[in-house]
Every structure is written in structure tokens, then in C-alpha cells.
Amino acid sequence: MKNWKENQALGAVVLAVAVLAGTFGIGGAKLSSAVSKTTASYEETIAGDLALRAAAAENIAEVGEAALGADSESVALVRNALSELEKAQTPAEDFAADTGLTAAVGMLYEEVRKVTGDEKGSVLQTQWSEFLSRGNIIAHSAPEYNETARKTEKKLSGFPAGLIAGLTGLKAEPFAEAR
Numbered sequence: 001m002k003n004w005k006e007n008q009a010l011g012a013v014v015l016a017v018a019v020l021a022g023t024f025g026i027g028g029a030k031l032s033s034a035v036s037k038t039t040a041s042y043e044e045t046i047a048g049d050l051a052l053r054a055a056a057a058e059n060i061a062e063v064g065e066a067a068l069g070a071d072s073e074s075v076a077l078v079r080n081a082l083s084e085l086e087k088a089q090t091p092a093e094d095f096a097a098d099t100g101l102t103a104a105v106g107m108l109y110e111e112v113r114k115v116t117g118d119e120k121g122s123v124l125q126t127q128w129s130e131f132l133s134r135g136n137i138i139a140h141s142a143p144e145y146n147e148t149a150r151k152t153e154k155k156l157s158g159f160p161a162g163l164i165a166g167l168t169g170l171k172a173e174p175f176a177e178a179r
Contacts, residue, residue: 038145038152042091045141050094053134054085057105059127064108067116074111077104090173091149098138105131146174 061078068075081104085097109128118124 034152034155038148041148042145046091046094046138046145049134049137049141050085050098053098053131053138054082054101056127056131056134057082057101060105060109060112060124060131063124063127064112067112072108072111074104074108078108080104091145092173095142098135102135149174 057078061075061082064072064075064078078101081097081101085094085101088094088097109124112118112124116122116124
């Protein structure tokens with residue numbers, strides 16, 4: 001009789017371990033996959049365009065430095081904004097940095113354009129067009145990505161997903177919240 005009770009207790013422990021392993025192992029893998037897909041979506045859409053937008057901003061800063069001098073406050077603002085974009089770790093931080101970059105580049109562009117009288121076809125105009133174009137692409141891509149991130153966060157908020165996400169640090173952050 002004692003052997004049967006020991007086996008029953010051992011069976012209960014094994015069953016509990018199997019349930020926990022299944023929940024955390026398989027569930028964790030599914031949640032990790034959902035977050036990875038969301039991250040890949042961000043990298044394929046917004047992050048690539050942000051990098052190209054930053055490159056155009058850098059080119060505008062170089063033109064600005066040539067036209068206004070290395071100590072120009074407007075050039076320094078663009079370089080600082082680019083530095084903030086480079087430091088950004090999350091989609092929301094990317095958005096905040098890009099907002100600052102937009103203001104700084106716009107100010108520098110207007111200042112350089114007034115000083116140089118740049119016409120269509122110049123490096124300044126070409127890079128400005130690229131900068132604006134990438135901003136429009138990002139603005140168009142952001143709502144779709146944000147919806148994907150919100151759906152992933154919803155998956156991560158239920159039980160036991162919320163527990164797994166909390167223990168593993170899984171998160172899908174929107175690029176920018178609707179205002």
C-alpha cells in the first residue's frame with residue numbers, strides 16, 4: 001500500500017512539472033515568437049526608413065556645416081538629434097528622437113536655404129526631399145506596426161502569458177501612441 005501512495009505522490013509531482021513545463025516552455029516559445037515577429041516587422045518597416053532618414057539628415061548637416069560653419073547652432077542641434085536617435089533603444093524612443101530630428105533638420109534646412117539660395121537639384125534639395133519622403137513613409141507604416149504591437153501586448157497581458165512575459169521580459173512596444 002505504501003508503494004502505491006509514493007507512486008501517486010510522485011505521479012502528481014511529475015504531472016505538475018509537466019503542466020508547468022508545457023505552460024512555460026511551449027507558451028513561452030509561442031509568446032517569444034509573437035514578440036519576434038513584431039520586432040521583425042518594426043525592423044523591416046520603420047527602422048530601415050529611420051536609418052535612411054538619419055543619413056539624409058547627416059548629409060543636410062554636412063551641407064549646413066559647409067554653408068554656415070562648423071560652430072553653427074543649427075548644425076549642432078541636428079547632430080545632437082542624430083545622436084539621440086542613435087541612442088534610442090525602443091520604438092517609442094525612436095519616435096521621440098525622430099520628432100526632435102524633424103524640428104532640428106527643418107530649422108537647419110531653412111537657414112541654409114536662405115543663406116545659399118539653393119535651387120532644385122542641389123544636394124540640399126535632394127537630401128531634404130529624401131528626408132521628407134522617409135518621414136512620410138514612416139508616418140504611413142507606423143499605424144500598422146502599432147496595431148501589431150498592441151495585438152502582441154494583448155496576447156502578453158492574459159494569464160498565464162502575463163506571468164511568462166513578466167518573468168522573461170517579453171514586450172512589444174508601439175512606435176508612437178495615437179494622440
